[in-house]
Amino acid sequence: MNLDFSDDQKFLQxxxxxxxxxxxxxxxxxxxLETDNKFDEDLWEKIVELGWTGIRIPxxxxxxxxxxxxxxxxxxxxxxxxxxxxYSSSVYLFTEAxxxxxxxxxxxxxxxxxxxGEIVGTLGVTEELHAPTKDNINLVYADGKINGKKIAVPDxxxxxxxxxxxxxxxxxxxxxxxxxxxxxxxxxxxxxxESRGHFSISFNDxxxxxxxxxxxxxxxxxxxxxxxxxxxxxxQIGGSQASLDMAINYAKERYxxxxxxxxxxxxxxxxxxxxxxxxxxxxxxxxxxWALSTNAADLPSAxxxxxxxxxxAFQLCSKENIQTHGGNGFTWEYDCHMFYRRSxxxxxxxxxxxxxxxxxxxxxxxxxxx
Amino acid sequence: MDFNDTHEEAKFRKKCREWLExxxxxxxxxxxxxxxxxxxxxxxxxxxxxxxxxDAGWAMLxxxxxxxxxxxxxxxxIIWANEEAKFDVPRGxxxxxxxxxxxxxxxxxxxxxxxxxxPPMAEGKEIWCQLFSEPSAGSDVAGLRSKAIQxxxxxxxxxxxxxxxxxxxxxFGILVVRHDPNLEKHKGMTFxxxxxxxxxxxxxxxxxxxxxxxxxxxxxxxxxxxxxxxxGEIGDGWKVAITTLMNERLAVGDAGGADxxxxxxxxxxxxxxxEPLLNNKAARESIADWYCEKSGLKNTKLRTMSALSRGDxxxxxxxxxxxxxxxxxxxxxxxxxxxxxxxxxxKTDNHDIKGFQNAWLGxxxxxxxxxxxxxxxxxIAERVLGLPQDPRADKGVAFKDIPSGNS
Numbered sequence: 010m011n012l013d014f015s016d017d018q019k020f021l022q023x024x025x026x027x028x029x030x031x032x033x034x035x036x037x038x039x040x041x042l043e044t045d046n047k048f049d050e051d052l053w054e055k056i057v058e059l060g061w062t063g064i065r066i067p068x069x070x071x072x073x074x075x076x077x078x079x080x081x082x083x084x085x086x087x088x089x090x091x092x093x094x095x096y097s098s099s100v101y102l103f104t105e106a107x108x109x110x111x112x113x114x115x116x117x118x119x120x121x122x123x124x125x126g127e128i129v130g131t132l133g134v135t136e137e138l139h140a141p142t143k144d145n146i147n148l149v150y151a152d153g154k155i156n157g158k159k160i161a162v163p164d165x166x167x168x169x170x171x172x173x174x175x176x177x178x179x180x181x182x183x184x185x186x187x188x189x190x191x192x193x194x195x196x197x198x199x200x201x202x203e204s205r206g207h208f209s210i211s212f213n214d215x216x217x218x219x220x221x222x223x224x225x226x227x228x229x230x231x232x233x234x235x236x237x238x239x240x241x242x243x244x245q246i247g248g249s250q251a252s253l254d255m256a257i258n259y260a261k262e263r264y265x266x267x268x269x270x271x272x273x274x275x276x277x278x279x280x281x282x283x284x285x286x287x288x289x290x291x292x293x294x295x296x297x298x299w300a301l302s303t304n305a306a307d308l309p310s311a312x313x314x315x316x317x318x319x320x321x322a323f324q325l326c327s328k329e330n331i332q333t334h335g336g337n338g339f340t341w342e343y344d345c346h347m348f349y350r351r352s353x354x355x356x357x358x359x360x361x362x363x364x365x366x367x368x369x370x371x372x373x374x375x376x377x378x379x
Numbered sequence: 380m381d382f383n384d385t386h387e388e389a390k391f392r393k394k395c396r397e398w399l400e401x402x403x404x405x406x407x408x409x410x411x412x413x414x415x416x417x418x419x420x421x422x423x424x425x426x427x428x429x430x431x432x433x434d435a436g437w438a439m440l441x442x443x444x445x446x447x448x449x450x451x452x453x454x455x456x457i458i459w460a461n462e463e464a465k466f467d468v469p470r471g472x473x474x475x476x477x478x479x480x481x482x483x484x485x486x487x488x489x490x491x492x493x494x495x496x497x498p499p500m501a502e503g504k505e506i507w508c509q510l511f512s513e514p515s516a517g518s519d520v521a522g523l524r525s526k527a528i529q530x531x532x533x534x535x536x537x538x539x540x541x542x543x544x545x546x547x548x549x550x551f552g553i554l555v556v557r558h559d560p561n562l563e564k565h566k567g568m569t570f571x572x573x574x575x576x577x578x579x580x581x582x583x584x585x586x587x588x589x590x591x592x593x594x595x596x597x598x599x600x601x602x603x604x605x606x607x608x609x610x611g612e613i614g615d616g617w618k619v620a621i622t623t624l625m626n627e628r629l630a631v632g633d634a635g636g637a638d639x640x641x642x643x644x645x646x647x648x649x650x651x652x653x654e655p656l657l658n659n660k661a662a663r664e665s666i667a668d669w670y671c672e673k674s675g676l677k678n679t680k681l682r683t684m685s686a687l688s689r690g691d692x693x694x695x696x697x698x699x700x701x702x703x704x705x706x707x708x709x710x711x712x713x714x715x716x717x718x719x720x721x722x723x724x725x726k727t728d729n730h731d732i733k734g735f736q737n738a739w740l741g742x743x744x745x746x747x748x749x750x751x752x753x754x755x756x757x758x759i760a761e762r763v764l765g766l767p768q769d770p771r772a773d774k775g776v777a778f779k780d781i782p783s784g785n786s
Contacts, residue, residue: 257765318672
C-alpha cells in the first residue's frame with residue numbers, strides 16, 4: 010500500500026515550488042493580467058529550459074521520458090502560483106494528443122519541437138455559447154482541409170499549432186493545424202482571466218493533418234480530456250491550497266473587535282470547510298493520479314471524481330478567501346481575485362462542473378458501482 | 380504509487396479473511412450503526428463473538444500479549460479492522476471499553492489492576508462504559524459538576540452523568556468528577572474507574588429519536604470508590620480525560636449506514652414522475668457529489684494507511700471523516716425518503732426504504748456523538764490550521780465562579 014508520490018517525485022515538486030517562488034510567478038500573473046501580454050514569455054522560456062514541456066515525451070524524441078505522476082506534481086505547483094503560461098493547453102492536451110494519437114511521422118516532426126519550445130500547442134473544441142458535443146460540431150473537414158471557427162481557445166495567441174475537433178461525412182475527427190498556415194485567423198477574445206488569453210480561430214480552406222482516424226475523433230477527444238482532467242485537478246488543488254493559506258494568514262493577522270478574526274467560529278468553520286473540501290479533492294487526485302499512471306480500467310470515474318471534487322474545492326476556497334479578506338478581498342490590489350479568476354478558468358477549460366458530474370454518473374452507470 | 384499490500388501485509392490480510400470467512404458472514408451495507416443494542420440477545424451474541432475472537436487471538440491485536448493481545452503493528456490492526464468491517468458481526472458494545480477505557484487503564488492503572496481488568500475486557504466478559512458528559516457539560520465536558528469528596532482511603536461520589544452509551548449493561552466505567560470547585564475549571568478534576576454494580580448507582584435508559592436506547596442517564600448517590608481506583612494524581616482528571624478523548628477521536632470513524640451505492644441502486648428503479656429517478660438531473664448531481672465525498676474519504680484512509688505502512692505518522696487528514704460521512708448519511712436518507720413522495724412517511728418491510736429511514740433518523744446522532752460538527756470544525760481550525768482559540772470566560776477563575784446560566 011503506497012498511495013503517495015515517490016521521493017524523487019516529491020523532490021521534483023519541491024524544486025518546482027522553489028523555482029516558481031524565486032521567479033515570483035504570482036507577481037508575473039498580475040503583470041500579465043494588467044498588460045496586453047497574453048502570457049509571460051520569459052517564465053515560459055525558463056520552464057522550457059527546465060525541460061518541463063518534455064516531461065512525458067519519450068527520450069527518443071528529446072524529452073525526459075518520465076510519467077504522468079511527475080506531471081501531476083508540476084501541475085500542482087503551477088496551480089499554486091497561477092503561472093501565466095500555456096502549460097495546460099500545450100502539455101496536458103496538445104502534447105498528450107500527439108503522443109497518444111500521432112503517427113510516427115507526426116511525432117518525429119512535432120515532439121522534439123515541443124521539448125525545445127519551438128512549438129506551443131492548444132486544443133480547440135467550442136464553437137458556440139454552449140458545451141460542445143459530438144452532435145453540435147460544425148467545423149467541416151473535407152479533402153484534407155478544414156473550414157469553420159473555434160472560440161474560447163485558451164492560449165491560441167501564443168500557440169504555433171492547434172488540434173481542432175472537426176466533422177466530415179465520415180464522422181468526428183481530430184485535426185492537427187499549423188497556425189501559421191494561410192487561411193488561419195486568430196483573434197483575441199476578452200475573458201474573465203486575462204492572465205491566460207482566450208482566442209477565436211477561423212479556418213478558411215486550411216490544410217491539416219489527421220490525428221487518429223476519421224470516425225472516432227470524439228472518443229479520442231473524450232479519452233484525452235479524461236486523462237487531462239487529472240492534471241487540471243492537480244492545478245486546482247494547488248490553487249485551493251494557496252487560497253486556503255492566504256485566508257489562514259489573513260485570519261490570524263486581521264483584528265476586529267479586539268481579537269484576530271480567525272478566533273471567531275464563523276471564520277474558523279469557513280476555513281475548516283475549505284480544508285475539508287481540499288482534503289477530499291486531494292485524496293481523490295492521488296487515486297486518479299495512480300489510475301492515470303497505470304491506465305487503470307476505472308480511469309474515467311477516477312478522473313471525473315478528482316475533477317468534480319477539485320473544481321468544487323477551488324471554487325469554494327477562492328471565493329471564501331475573498332470573503333475572509335472582507336473589503337480588501339474585493340480590491341484589485343489584493344491577490345484574492347487572481348485565484349478566483351483562475352478557479353473559473355480551470356473549472357471551464359475541458360468542461361464545466363455540471364458536465365463533469367454528468368460524466369461521473371455516466372461512468373458509474375457503465376461500471377455499475379454496486 | 381501502488382495499492383498492493385506488501386508481501387507481509389498481504390499474508391496477514393489473507394489470514395484475517397480466511398478466519399472471518401470461516402466464522403462469520405459478509406454484511407449488508409444498510410445495517411445502521413448505533414442501533415439499539417440493549418436487548419439481552421444482542422448482548423449475548425456480541426459477547427460470544429468477542430470471545431471467539433479472543434480465543435483465536437484477534438480480539439485486541441495491538442495490545443501486549445500479557446493483557447490478551449498479540450502486540451500487532453498499527454498497520455495489521457487496520458487491516459484486521461478493514462476486513463472485519465466487511466462482515467456482519469456485532470461490534471458496537473465493546474468499542475468504548477476497548478477503544479477508550481482499555482488504553483486509559485493501560486496507561487494509568489497499577490500492574491495488578493491491568494492483569495485483573497484488561498484480559499476480561501478484551502475477552503468481552505466484562506463490558507466498560509465512559510462516564511464523562513453531564514447535563515451541563517456536553518461539548519464543554521470540562522464543565523462537569525459531579526462531586527467527589529475524599530473520606531479516608533475512599534471517595535464519595537454524588538451527581539449525574541448523561542449520554543453514557545451502554546451503561547445499562549456495563550460492568551465497569553471510567554469516571555471523571557470534580558473534587559474541588561474552588562480550583563480553576565481544568566485543575567479541579569480527578570479520574571476513577573468504578574464498579575457499575577456499586578450501591579448508589581442508578582441507570583436510566585434514554586429513548587432516542589430512532590426509538591432505540593443505546594445510552595443512559597447515570598445517577599450517583601453517595602457512591603463509594605476506593606482511592607486505589609483513582610487513575611492519575613488528584614487534580615489530574617482533565618489530563619487523563621484528554622488522553623481518553625484523543626482515543627475516542629481515533630475510534631469514531633465513518634458513520635456507516637446507507638451510502639451512495641444504495642442511493643444509486645435505488646435511483647435506477649424508483650419511479651420519478653414516470654421515469655427512473657436516475658434520469659433526474661438533480662438526483663444525478665447529488666449522486667455525483669456523494670460519490671466524490673465517499674471516494675475522498677476512502678482515498679484519505681488509503682493515504683493514512685500509506686503513511687502507517689511506511690512507518691510514518693499519518694497527517695491530520697482523517698479528522699474530516701465523521702463530519703463528511705454523518706452529513707452525507709443524513710442527506711442520503713433524506714434523498715431516499717423524498718423519492719417516495721407522500722408514501723415516504725410509511726414504514727414498510729422494504730429493505731432499502733428502511734435503510735433510508737434509519738439513516739435519516741440516526742444521522743442527527745452521528746452529527747453530535749464523539750464531537751459535534753461544530754466542535755470538530757473548531758478542532759480542525761485550531762489544531763490543523765493553527766487558528767487562535769476563542770477568548771474564554773472560564774480561564775483563571777475558580778470553577779464555582781464561572782457563569783453557568785443555571786443560577
